[in-house]
Amino acid sequence: MNVQNQTFVVAKSRAKYNDGYMPGFGNDFETEAIEGALPIGQNSPQRCPYGLYAEQLSGTPFTAPRKSNERSWLYRMRPTVQHISDMREIDLPYWRAAPTIGESGLPLAPMRWDPAPIPDDAGTFLTGLRTISTGGDVFTQVGYAIHTYAVTQSMEDEYFWNADGELLIVPEVGRLRFFTEFGIIDAAPGEIVGIPRGMKFKVLLNGDDKARGYICENYGGAFTLPERGPIGANCMANPRDFLTPVAAFEQKDGTTCRVIVKWCGKFHASEIDHSPLDVVAWHGNYTPYKYNLRHYSPVGPIRNDHADPSIFTVLTAPSAEPGTANIDFVIFPPRWLVAEDSFRPPWYHMNIMSEFMGLIEGVYDAKPEGFVPGGMSLHNMMLPHGPDADAFYGASLKELKPEKLDNTIAFMFETRFPQQLTKYAAELPTLQVKYPDVWQPLRNHFDPNRPVWNGE
Numbered sequence: 509m510n511v512q513n514q515t516f517v518v519a520k521s522r523a524k525y526n527d528g529y530m531p532g533f534g535n536d537f538e539t540e541a542i543e544g545a546l547p548i549g550q551n552s553p554q555r556c557p558y559g560l561y562a563e564q565l566s567g568t569p570f571t572a573p574r575k576s577n578e579r580s581w582l583y584r585m586r587p588t589v590q591h592i593s594d595m596r597e598i599d600l601p602y603w604r605a606a607p608t609i610g611e612s613g614l615p616l617a618p619m620r621w622d623p624a625p626i627p628d629d630a631g632t633f634l635t636g637l638r639t640i641s642t643g644g645d646v647f648t649q650v651g652y653a654i655h656t657y658a659v660t661q662s663m664e665d666e667y668f669w670n671a672d673g674e675l676l677i678v679p680e681v682g683r684l685r686f687f688t689e690f691g692i693i694d695a696a697p698g699e700i701v702g703i704p705r706g707m708k709f710k711v712l713l714n715g716d717d718k719a720r721g722y723i724c725e726n727y728g729g730a731f732t733l734p735e736r737g738p739i740g741a742n743c744m745a746n747p748r749d750f751l752t753p754v755a756a757f758e759q760k761d762g763t764t765c766r767v768i769v770k771w772c773g774k775f776h777a778s779e780i781d782h783s784p785l786d787v788v789a790w791h792g793n794y795t796p797y798k799y800n801l802r803h804y805s806p807v808g809p810i811r812n813d814h815a816d817p818s819i820f821t822v823l824t825a826p827s828a829e830p831g832t833a834n835i836d837f838v839i840f841p842p843r844w845l846v847a848e849d850s851f852r853p854p855w856y857h858m859n860i861m862s863e864f865m866g867l868i869e870g871v872y873d874a875k876p877e878g879f880v881p882g883g884m885s886l887h888n889m890m891l892p893h894g895p896d897a898d899a900f901y902g903a904s905l906k907e908l909k910p911e912k913l914d915n916t917i918a919f920m921f922e923t924r925f926p927q928q929l930t931k932y933a934a935e936l937p938t939l940q941v942k943y944p945d946v947w948q949p950l951r952n953h954f955d956p957n958r959p960v961w962n963g964e
């Protein structure tokens with residue numbers, strides 16, 4: 509650029525890599541799809557620009573503390589109250605809500621599943637969703653549900669909002685487009701998408717003919733970034749890597765559109781003659797977002813031992829009890845293992861939290877066999893688990909050198925609630941009924957006359 513005759517150079521407003529998005533987590537954003545649509549200096553003018561309606565969407569009570577208070581102002585063609593008329597209950601039988609106590613019929617045990625194939629007629633994001641486990645109680649806004657999804661069909665004139673909780677979506681196969689009231693999020697495997705409670709959206713296939721992944725439906729307080737404590741001001745998930753879309757709307761007046769809401773575990777639908785994605789401008793801090801898990805900056809043991817997995821927390825949904833999450837989203841990203849004189853995989857353990865795991869790509873170091881992308885495992889509250897026999901003997905007897913764990917993104921939804929398996933999950937033909945056997949080859953090596961064990 510020739511700046512010879514200029515005294516300054518002004519930056520373009522954003523870095524090029526995030527075109528169409530605004531960086532930051534929990535920022536107070538503002539965006540308008542048409543210039544001048546956003547009122548300046550006030551939320552609710554007597555007459556909004558372009559004759560739009562002003563509407564507030566609150567994610568927290570009005571009186572929530574400032575640091576957790578979330579709300580946004582939307583400027584739209586019609587108020588949301590016109591999007592719902594003649595609501596009728598419909599059935600989406602595979603999307604379950606907590607509590608689902610005791611319906612699995614399975615004995616207590618660690619559980620693991622192979623990936624379920626994506627059927628050719630899997631359907632939309634809504635009809636292709638299957639609940640795996642639940643905890644807490646949807647009626648008290650406490651707890652969660654974990655689902656898988658398989659998508660072979662876009663939601664063209666169908667829209668959804670979830671009054672019961674926010675959705676954290678973890679794609680594993682196929683690219684998806686999330687067209688929300690707040691704008692358009694395109695997401696691929698390796699990225700995650702957060703859709704707050706109450707936000708209308710539809711999900712479209714985006715260049716692939718099928719898609720599959722995992723979902724955490726969080727009934728409790730919203731996912732937020734964990735505290736870093738002595739780690740300091742950087743690393744783990746950095747706020748700048750979260751991307752919120754700029755405003756986008758569609759105008760489909762005269763088209764029959766179906767709006768579906770999930771409310772206290774039940775589904776209701778109504779037909780309207782326009783798209784509810786009619787928000788021309790918005791501002792606020794209650795927003796959808798996406799995050800590329802490959803941007804996660806892990807921190808770990810650089811001399812000895814295996815640290816608690818909480819060091820890999822991407823997002824946490826707190827409960828009222830400090831340090832006790834309603835549910836956490838944790839990843840196991842590519843990283844170096846360098847600990848000396850240490851058993852490097854996770855140790856054997858029992859825990860008050862319960863752990864649902866999935867694999868987005870590659871392999872997971874504590875379970876090198878039998879846990880593949882699209883699979884899942886459940887290690888429930890106060891039930892023992894740890895490395896399988898192959899992992900134990902491999903890690904105990906190998907020569908320790910710096911080692912790169914590459915080509916891997918595993919994740920965990922970890923919750924304070926005992927996980928109640930659904931009947932659907934219990935009856936999946938992909939359930940590995942012999943999974944608990946992976947620990948049986950572990951031998952008793954104890955010999956009171958042999959303080960140093962060398963693998964005999």
Ligand SMILES: [Fe+2]
Nearest residue numbers: 857863887893
């Ligand atoms: Fe565990």
